[in-house]
Amino acid sequence: GDxxxxxxxxxTVSESESLIINxxxxxxxxxxPNLFWYVRYPGEGLQLLLKVITAGQKGSSRGFEATxxxxxxxxxxxxxxxxxxxxxxxxxxxxxxxxxYQRFGTGTKLQxxx
Amino acid sequence: xxxxxxxxxxxxxxxxxxxxxxxxxxxxHNNMYWxxxxxxxxxxxxxxxxxxxxxxxxxxxxxxxxxxxSQENFSxxxxxxxxxxxxxxxxxxxxxxxxxxxxxxxxxxxxxxx
Numbered sequence: 535g536d537x538x539x540x541x542x543x544x545x546t547v548s549e550s551e552s553l554i555i556n557x558x559x560x561x562x563x564x565x566x567p568n569l570f571w572y573v574r575y576p577g578e579g580l581q582l583l584l585k586v587i588t589a590g591q592k593g594s595s596r597g598f599e600a601t602x603x604x605x606x607x608x609x610x611x612x613x614x615x616x617x618x619x620x621x622x623x624x625x626x627x628x629x630x631x632x633x634x635y636q637r638f639g640t641g642t643k644l645q646x647x648x
Numbered sequence: 649x650x651x652x653x654x655x656x657x658x659x660x661x662x663x664x665x666x667x668x669x670x671x672x673x674x675x676x677h678n679n680m681y682w683x684x685x686x687x688x689x690x691x692x693x694x695x696x697x698x699x700x701x702x703x704x705x706x707x708x709x710x711x712x713x714x715x716x717x718s719q720e721n722f723s724x725x726x727x728x729x730x731x732x733x734x735x736x737x738x739x740x741x742x743x744x745x746x747x748x749x750x751x752x753x754x755x756x757x758x759x760x761x762x
Contacts, residue, residue: 631748641685
């Protein structure tokens, strides 16, 4: 089936250090997957961080970036230097051009410490 | 500003009681979704809707009903609440005419069934 697997949390990173949260997907019923990263800050709903709908392309936002790799079926989230304000839960999600509902990973809680 | 509003924010219910979670969107989106968030499971789809009068089963519909009386409103109904339904519930809306677009999420409803 269609599914998303991402890094188990919580992940603790020191401020100004680099971050990578792994995401891999399985899209057995989706011909052209769309990939998303959402972020959920405490007390808020999920909001889009970045998305990529074309294989081989990179998305970026707020210093985060992720590349859609069709060969490895991966969409890892990276940031070169994290800040305390990046502390949140990050969700990788899989969608499709046909509008099949999005499937989400388990979420990765990130805590950035001073 | 377009938004998704959920009510209540927090709810305590007794086992066997009826619970209704409400969701209102001002995005004029056709599609709406109910997910639940549990540790280790990520967001799992319960029910969704393509428009007023439509409800569809998601991946985990057992024990839940949904109602979409209008474009703006989508409710999730637990006729006989059980402790296993203790969770955080998220409502989302999506643009049916832009299937690769992101969802807009509400802030969540935290439900405790005792």
